[in-house]
Amino acid sequence: MSVPTITIAEAGRHAGESVRIPGWLYNLRKSGKIVFPLLRDGTGILQCVAVKSALAEPLFEKIKDLTQESSIVVTGKVRAEQRAPGGFEMDVEDLEVVQRVPESDPYPITPKEHGIDFLMDHRHLWLRSRRQHAILRVRHEVIRAVRDYFDSNGFTLVDTPIFTPAACEGTTSLFEVNYFDEEKVYLTQSGQLYNEATAMAFGKVYCFGPTFRAERSKTRRHLTEFWMVEPEMAYATLEDVKRVAEELIVFIVNRVLENRRAELKELERDLSKLECIRAPFPRIGYDEAVKTLQAKGSEIQWGGDLGGTDETLLGEDYDRPVMVDRYPTAVKAFYMQPDPERPEVVLGVDVLAPEGHGELIGGGQRIHDLGLLLKRIEEQGLPKEAFDWYIDLRKYGTAPHGGFGMGIERCVGWICGLDHVRETIAFPRMLYRTRP
Numbered sequence: 001m002s003v004p005t006i007t008i009a010e011a012g013r014h015a016g017e018s019v020r021i022p023g024w025l026y027n028l029r030k031s032g033k034i035v036f037p038l039l040r041d042g043t044g045i046l047q048c049v050a051v052k053s054a055l056a057e058p059l060f061e062k063i064k065d066l067t068q069e070s071s072i073v074v075t076g077k078v079r080a081e082q083r084a085p086g087g088f089e090m091d092v093e094d095l096e097v098v099q100r101v102p103e104s105d106p107y108p109i110t111p112k113e114h115g116i117d118f119l120m121d122h123r124h125l126w127l128r129s130r131r132q133h134a135i136l137r138v139r140h141e142v143i144r145a146v147r148d149y150f151d152s153n154g155f156t157l158v159d160t161p162i163f164t165p166a167a168c169e170g171t172t173s174l175f176e177v178n179y180f181d182e183e184k185v186y187l188t189q190s191g192q193l194y195n196e197a198t199a200m201a202f203g204k205v206y207c208f209g210p211t212f213r214a215e216r217s218k219t220r221r222h223l224t225e226f227w228m229v230e231p232e233m234a235y236a237t238l239e240d241v242k243r244v245a246e247e248l249i250v251f252i253v254n255r256v257l258e259n260r261r262a263e264l265k266e267l268e269r270d271l272s273k274l275e276c277i278r279a280p281f282p283r284i285g286y287d288e289a290v291k292t293l294q295a296k297g298s299e300i301q302w303g304g305d306l307g308g309t310d311e312t313l314l315g316e317d318y319d320r321p322v323m324v325d326r327y328p329t330a331v332k333a334f335y336m337q338p339d340p341e342r343p344e345v346v347l348g349v350d351v352l353a354p355e356g357h358g359e360l361i362g363g364g365q366r367i368h369d370l371g372l373l374l375k376r377i378e379e380q381g382l383p384k385e386a387f388d389w390y391i392d393l394r395k396y397g398t399a400p401h402g403g404f405g406m407g408i409e410r411c412v413g414w415i416c417g418l419d420h421v422r423e424t425i426a427f428p429r430m431l432y433r434t435r436p
């Protein structure tokens with residue numbers, strides 16, 4: 001008998017047919033003369049039904065004795081079943097055990113509660129559970145949406161290097177790497193500086209890749225390795241940057257709502273919090289943000305950067321992301337364009353997520369004037385030699401330009417409603433975690 005091999009996601013198209021599905025035993029429920037193996041295959045979970053009277057004795061015994069996460073290939077007939085989670089069940093006709101997990105060394109993650117450290121240590125296995133599976137599928141959808149948004153809006157993907165000779169976001173969070181003959185290089189903190197070069201070649205570009213921050217912050221929003229998407233646009237102003245940031249976020253949220261409802265449901269996400277994410281986002285200035293925060297009891301003074309708690313406090317006032325612009329020049333990176341009318345603030349913007357998820361996006365307009373850039377590099381004590389090529393961009397056809405960076409993990413954490421970014425990436429890298 002030859003039956004088609006399918007995935008659980010495809011089961012609906014095979015109702016009434018016998019099919020073969022390779023996968024793993026998620027769980028096994030026994031009820032007298034019937035056992036219900038829950039089969040998972042990465043595309044979904046399917047309840048199978050094995051009835052003692054319908055199967056040969058040894059086969060039924062084999063199924064009854066299955067252990068969690070054993071790899072199995074189940075053959076059976078797909079049947080519509082309204083009460084089943086995916087709308088279908090499978091009546092088992094045959095079952096091949098590829099590897100049976102022994103009782104002497106059982107699968108370590110059981111349906112009972114485990115502590116977060118235990119789960120993190122077993123991340124390579126934890127990824128199989130429903131919740132982690134749902135989060136990473138949302139992540140995939142977010143990344144797909146990001147690429148589709150930029151690809152269909154005239155941006156060219158130009159990826160930037162990971163080994164870099166200089167800091168982009170301050171020298172205190174650099175990971176140093178030995179690079180042959182004693183030369184030191186750093187893992188990139190951001191592709192932005194290179195994006196500025198490629199934007200002058202292509203007009204609108206984006207890069208998307210891993211970035212690194214040697215930050216000793218053990219918070220629910222910080223990873224030492226995270227994925228950032230960064231668009232950069234020639235002849236763009238701060239207002240252009242804000243518009244693109246807003247459009248991108250709305251596009252991503254709509255995509256996830258369209259394609260990943262089941263996953264959001266698995267995560268018990270309150271969909272109304274996502275359904276209200278529409279343009280325009282509220283826009284406020286840093287000055288106003290400081291006043292609002294002080295009124296809410298924050299210790300912030302004009303001139304200081306917003307802390308994580310401030311971002312949470314501010315974000316809570318709105319049902320959609322809030323854009324805060326014109327931060328003090330002194331707290332922002334060397335490349336930020338000062339406001340010509342108020343040089344003490346920069347034409348930069350941070351987009352803060354609602355529900356306390358903090359900064360999603362940081363960006364703005366870059367300094368395009370050669371003299372001003374040289375002055376800022378010197379003031380911040382940065383090594384001018386390392387920036388030679390970057391300075392060249394202000395000599396050969398300089399023009400106003402800008403862009404931003406969005407951390408994928410922060411975005412996924414917010415959309416999924418998670419209280420920590422560690423679950424938004426398959427293998428998180430944090431201050432005290434580089435394994436598995």
Ligand code: 4AD
Nearest residue numbers: 190192222223226230360361362363404405407410
């Ligand atoms: O605000 P940041 O540091 O901005 C830049 O790196 C700019 N050069 C980007 C640009 O204009 N092209 O980082 C941008 C975003 C943050 O808003 C946040 O979402 C994320 O990157 N991010 C982190 N995510 C996780 N862990 C960390 N340690 C992060 N640091 C920043």
Ligand code: MG
Nearest residue numbers: 350359361362
């Ligand atoms: Mg920032």
